Amino acid sequence: MSTLEKRLKDVFVFFENKDTVLGYRKLMDCALDTQNLDIYKQIINLTDWKSKHPNQDDIFISKCLKVLEQIALINVTAYNTFKPIVTATNITKSYGNNAFKLGPISVSINKGNVYGLVGENGNGKTTLLRVLAKEIKHTSGSLEYNFDKPIKTTFDLRSSLVYIPQRTQKWYGSLKDNLKFVLSNYNISPEENEIRVLMMICRLGLWDYKDLKWSELSSGYKMRFELARTLLRQPELLLLDEPLANLDVLAQQVILEDLKSICNSLNNPIALILSSQQLYEVEKVSDKVIYLKNGKYTDNNNSKVEQDINKQLIVEIDCNTSRATLQEIFTPIALEKLVFNGGVFIAYFNANTMFYEVLDVLGSNKVNVTYIRDISKSTRRFFVS
């Protein structure tokens, strides 16, 4: 089964299980991959219909399945270049008299992948993004880009390599008109412009907001607008600085899932690097997490400390049991260290201890746990240690 066939089948299963919202998003991803304006028009009509008939799921699903059948008839060529779009080798960045130094950093970035950039405040996330975005020049090391589209002008560069900073600028007029303005620079017909813009509006869940002004949108929708504006230009490398700031937990999950599937496009994949303080959410969607510590990171981090930490089972626990009690009940399952960091306990066990044994011990001793998580492989372990 080809990747497209598999994706179409997934969409079918979502609808079969009445996961309408998710199914529709995935259907739109498949539609985008066709690059076919007739399919786009059908999605636009369907979104309009859904907006006018919000409670008629069964009819909506049958309409979606008809579009799905038509997408299945279209030949979609999959992108298959595995060359990294950017390769950084021992890059560093210093700012004049400031003591902070970013790097050396070595990393390769590939299309179709999501990279989560995490680290404590002031550890160089924004600096790294700005260096990769060619907004500021690195001090030493080499940085090699491999864009598919020819880069002859700064406009070409800024289409393929897009950086969205933490604070975005105010715009005037309606959301839809602003998006149409973006495409008006790309030499396409007014009709095609309208269809492509409306398709992107549908995909990013902006249908009911398309006629609103900047001041009428919440932070979450302003971020969605920025993404729509960027994605219309079909970037190859997308750098987002804290896109989750100001979003509620649900909106964070939705936007991350959306970003992941948009980057995973079959014929137009994007390499995405996003910085965030939302560790769990970012780790869940990232193909790789870049953790910056004092400005440093290397792809193959095989330092001795790393190897030792990787062997332990590390569990974060929130409960109102005393430290002494936890110490006592965990000792038989090879507790090596118990740390209380003011809010939660971090328990370090021997590598042979299993997470289910920890759950077992807590349950059998009737400990009231409000939160527990195995963070052995999460970058969270660096933040709590």
Ligand SMILES: Nc1ncnc2c1ncn2[C@@H]1O[C@H](COP(=O)(O)OP(=O)(O)OP(=O)(O)O)[C@@H](O)[C@H]1O
């Ligand atoms: N333009 C600049 N001139 C001088 N120093 C700077 C400049 N920009 C950043 N720095 C310094 O570089 C260091 C790293 O900052 P950076 O903004 O890259 O970190 P960050 O990880 O993104 O932080 P945060 O999570 O707080 O956004 C800080 O010490 C900061 O003071």
